[in-house]
Amino acid sequence: xxxxxxxxxxxxxxxxxxxxxxxxxxxxxxxxxxxxxxxxxxxxxxxxxxxxxxxxxxxxxxxxxxxxxxxxxxxxxxxxxxxxxxxxxxxxxxxxxxxxxxxxxxxxx
Numbered sequence: 001x002x003x004x005x006x007x008x009x010x011x012x013x014x015x016x017x018x019x020x021x022x023x024x025x026x027x028x029x030x031x032x033x034x035x036x037x038x039x040x041x042x043x044x045x046x047x048x049x050x051x052x053x054x055x056x057x058x059x060x061x062x063x064x065x066x067x068x069x070x071x072x073x074x075x076x077x078x079x080x081x082x083x084x085x086x087x088x089x090x091x092x093x094x095x096x097x098x099x100x101x102x103x104x105x106x107x108x109x
Contacts, residue, residue: 039078
């Protein structure tokens with residue numbers, strides 16, 4: 001019976017892990033509200049989850065914020081490149097839709 005109230009029992013470990021993942025999810029959601037930061041939020045969440053797995057975490061929100069700040073410039077540049085690519089693709093589809101003739105069907109394919 002004393003094993004049920006132990007700090008190291010499997011139930012407490014499972015519930016602690018679920019709580020940590022819920023806190024990571026909340027931090028990811030809050031930092032992803034501006035859509036351009038979704039890449040930095042995702043990479044920070046993955047880094048914190050990896051730290052939790054290895055046992056080297058210094059706190060969920062503190063680790064998340066440090067990883068978010070460290071990864072923000074790189075991910076912002078990647079997001080801008082990705083947005084440019086999608087903008088070019090959408091413009092290309094719009095431009096092709098305004099054309100007429102048989103070659104448009106081939107270009108769409």
